[in-house]
Amino acid sequence: MxxxxxxxxVAALVAYAATPAMRHLARRVGAVTAVRARDVHTQPVARLxxxxxxxxxxxxxxxxxxxxxxxxxxxxxxxxxxxxxxxGLVCALGFADDVWDLDWMAKLAGQILAALLMASGGVQLVxxxxxxxxxxxxxxxxxxxxVVVVVAINAVNFVDGLDGLAAGMIxxxxxxxxxxxxxxxxxxxxxxxxxxxxxxxxxLVGACLGFLPHNLHPARIFMGDxxxxxxxxxxxxxxxxxxxxxxxxxxxxxERIPAFIPIVLPLMxxxxxxxxxxxxxxxxxxKGQSPFTPDAHHLHHLLLxxxxxxxxxxxxxxxxxxxxxxxxxxxxxxxxAGAIAVLSTGILLSSLITFSPGLRQGVSRAWRSVGRxxxxxxxxxxxxxxxxxxxxPEESS
Numbered sequence: 001m002x003x004x005x006x007x008x009x010v011a012a013l014v015a016y017a018a019t020p021a022m023r024h025l026a027r028r029v030g031a032v033t034a035v036r037a038r039d040v041h042t043q044p045v046a047r048l049x050x051x052x053x054x055x056x057x058x059x060x061x062x063x064x065x066x067x068x069x070x071x072x073x074x075x076x077x078x079x080x081x082x083x084x085x086x087x088g089l090v091c092a093l094g095f096a097d098d099v100w101d102l103d104w105m106a107k108l109a110g111q112i113l114a115a116l117l118m119a120s121g122g123v124q125l126v127x128x129x130x131x132x133x134x135x136x137x138x139x140x141x142x143x144x145x146x147v148v149v150v151v152a153i154n155a156v157n158f159v160d161g162l163d164g165l166a167a168g169m170i171x172x173x174x175x176x177x178x179x180x181x182x183x184x185x186x187x188x189x190x191x192x193x194x195x196x197x198x199x200x201x202x203x204l205v206g207a208c209l210g211f212l213p214h215n216l217h218p219a220r221i222f223m224g225d226x227x228x229x230x231x232x233x234x235x236x237x238x239x240x241x242x243x244x245x246x247x248x249x250x251x252x253x254x255e256r257i258p259a260f261i262p263i264v265l266p267l268m269x270x271x272x273x274x275x276x277x278x279x280x281x282x283x284x285x286x287k288g289q290s291p292f293t294p295d296a297h298h299l300h301h302l303l304l305x306x307x308x309x310x311x312x313x314x315x316x317x318x319x320x321x322x323x324x325x326x327x328x329x330x331x332x333x334x335x336x337a338g339a340i341a342v343l344s345t346g347i348l349l350s351s352l353i354t355f356s357p358g359l360r361q362g363v364s365r366a367w368r369s370v371g372r373x374x375x376x377x378x379x380x381x382x383x384x385x386x387x388x389x390x391x392x393p394e395e396s397s
Contacts (some may be wrong), residue, residue: 002173008062008209016051019214026047047224048224049223049226051225051227052083053223057087061205064080064199065080069194070199073195079123085118089110093229094253097224097226106148115233116146126264148239152233155277157275158277167215171268175194178202182198196241200234200237235270239266261329263333264328268328269321275299316353327342
C-alpha cells in the first residue's frame with residue numbers, strides 16, 4: 001500500500017506543479033474557453049489542464065517502473081506502456097481540439113485509434129467475470145475493448161461542465177475502485193500485491209488530486225478535452241485489466257468477494273456521467289440533432305436551475321458518485337444485506353440533499369461559507385491564479 005500511496009503523491013505533485021505552466025501555455029496558443037450561452041463561467045478561462053494531468057500520470061508510471069515491488073507488472077507485458085501510449089494519444093487529440101476545435105468525427109476516430117493502441121499493448125477485454133465467460137473471437141474482443149474505451153471517454157467528457165466536477169468525481173470513484181482492486185490482488189495472489197489495475201488507479205487519482213486545487217470553483221484553468229478523455233481512457237483501462245487479468249470467481253469462492261463486482265463497480269464509478277451522456281444522446285436524437293451537439297441541459301445545468309449554487313451542484317454529484325461507488329465496494333466487506341442497507345441509506349440521504357429545498361438551501365449556505373473561508377488558503381497554494389488578466393474572447397475562437 002505504501003508504494004501505491006507514494007506513486008499517488010508523485011502523480012499529484014507533478015500535476016500540481018505542471019498546471020501553472022499549462023495555464024500559461026494555453027493563453028499563449030489561444031486555448032481559452034470564451035463565455036458562451038451554455039457555459040456557467042463568467043470570464044474566459046484557460047484550458048489544457050489535462051496535459052498537466054497526463055504529465056502527472058506519466059511521471060508516476062516512469063517512477064513505478066523503477067520500483068522492485070512493481071517489477072512483475074512491468075515484466076509481465078507491455079500493458080503499462082500501452083495504457084500510457086493510449087492516454088498520450090487522446091491527450092494530444094484533446095490538445096488539438098482545445099486549440100483548433102476539431103469536429104466530432106475526428107475526435108471519435110482518434111479515440112478509436114487510442115483504444116486500438118492500448119489493446120495492442122495488451123490491455124484488451126477477453127473475459128467477462130460472470131460464470132467464467134470468455135470472448136472467443138479476437139475481433140469481437142477488440143471491438144468490445146474499443147466500445148468500452150470510447151463510451152468511457154465520452155461519458156467523462158459529457159459531464160465535464162462545472163469547476164472541479166470531472167476531476168473530483170474520478171478521484172472519488174477511483175479511490176473506491178482502487179480499494180477493490182487492491183483487495184482483489186491481495187486475495188488472488190497472496191504474497192504479491194502488485195497489480196496493474198491498482199497502479200493505474202493510484203496514479204490517476206493522484207493526478208486528479210494535484211490538478212483539483214487549480215480547478216475548484218472559481219477555476220483558474222479547465223482540463224479541457226485533453227483531460228476528460230485521458231480520465232475516461234484510464235478508468236476504462238482499469239476496468240478492462242481487472243476483468244482480464246484476475247479470475248474473480250476463484251477469489252469469490254475463497255474470500256466471498258462477489259464475482260460480478262468487476263463489471264458493476266466501473267459502471268458505478270462513471271454512473272453519473274453515463275446517465276448524463278445517455279440522456280443527452282436521447283434528448284438530442286429526438287430533436288433530430290447530432291448526439292454531439294452541445295446544449296445546456298446536462299445534469300449540472302439542471303441542478304443549477306433547481307437553485308443549487310455552483311459549489312453545491314458539484315458536491316451533489318460528488319455525493320452520488322461516492323454513494324454508488326463505495327456502496328458497491330461495501331459488498332466486499334459486508335454481507336449482501338448489509339451492503340444493500342448501506343447503499344439504500346446513502347441513496348436516501350443523497351436524494352434528500354438533492355431534492356429537499358430547505359435542506360438544500362441550508363447546506364448550500366454552509367458550503368458557500370466554507371468556500372469563502374478557504375479562499376485565502378487557496379490563493380496561497382495556487383499563486384498563479386491570483387491575477388487573471390483580461391482575455392479577449394475573440395482571441396480564443
